[in-house]
Amino acid sequence: TSEKENKRISKFLSYVLRHHPELIGIELDENGWTDVSLLIQKFRKTEPKLDLEMLRHIVDTNAKKRFGFNEQQDKIRANQGHSVKIDLGYSPQEPPEVLYHGTGTKFVDLIKSSGLEKQSRHHVHLSQHKETAINVGQRHGKPFVFEVLSGQMYRDNYEFFLSDNEVWLTDHVPAKYLKD
Numbered sequence: 001t002s003e004k005e006n007k008r009i010s011k012f013l014s015y016v017l018r019h020h021p022e023l024i025g026i027e028l029d030e031n032g033w034t035d036v037s038l039l040i041q042k043f044r045k046t047e048p049k050l051d052l053e054m055l056r057h058i059v060d061t062n063a064k065k066r067f068g069f070n071e072q073q074d075k076i077r078a079n080q081g082h083s084v085k086i087d088l089g090y091s092p093q094e095p096p097e098v099l100y101h102g103t104g105t106k107f108v109d110l111i112k113s114s115g116l117e118k119q120s121r122h123h124v125h126l127s128q129h130k131e132t133a134i135n136v137g138q139r140h141g142k143p144f145v146f147e148v149l150s151g152q153m154y155r156d157n158y159e160f161f162l163s164d165n166e167v168w169l170t171d172h173v174p175a176k177y178l179k180d
């Protein structure tokens with residue numbers, strides 16, 4: 001199978017597992033997991049070549065580690081990025097002193113006045129590395145990177161979570177904790 005094919009399936013998998021499971025007739029449990037064999041069966045209506053081996057390959061080679069299997073390997077979920085109401089079950093933990101958020105320059109003024117909002121996702125997404133934030137920001141046009149005073153937020157009792165693919169998540173970043 002070609003990498004192009006894998007990428008197409010990976011994108012559709014993100015869409016289904018984060019936003020619209022009903023689109024292919026599956027359900028997510030309260031922690032976002034869904035049955036692997038049922039998922040493959042439903043996916044085959046549009047991607048006839050998909051089998052377990054191909055799915056494993058897509059999960060293993062995904063550059064951002066967007067998906068994960070459970071221990072028994074019979075369930076799969078997206079590691080973050082959902083808009084559907086599920087609980088990923090990550091426990092709160094202490095973040096590094098500074099984290100980064102990449103956005104587009106067109107949003108900078110709004111963010112400076114109202115802080116970082118989670119918009120359609122469950123959380124605001126932050127990165128430990130500036131380069132990652134630049135890449136995220138590029139999705140929204142000319143990139144702009146904010147420094148987030150995450151250590152100070154933590155001391156002020158804001159909660160932070162680290163996803164299985166190393167994205168830092170928090171509910172909201174008030175403007176006073178942002179540096180540009």
Ligand code: HQG
Pocket residue numbers: 064066081102103104107110111114115116117118119120121124125136137139140167
């Ligand atoms: C902006 C991708 C106006 C925010 C990436 C962002 C990431 C505001 C946009 C993950 C705002 C939302 C998440 C405010 C925030 N006023 N705009 N007050 N507060 N914004 O896509 O962080 O490929 O929902 O800056 O790599 O860009 O999907 O969030 O620009 O990890 O795996 O509103 O998605 O990963 O955009 O990206 P998004 P994001 P995946």
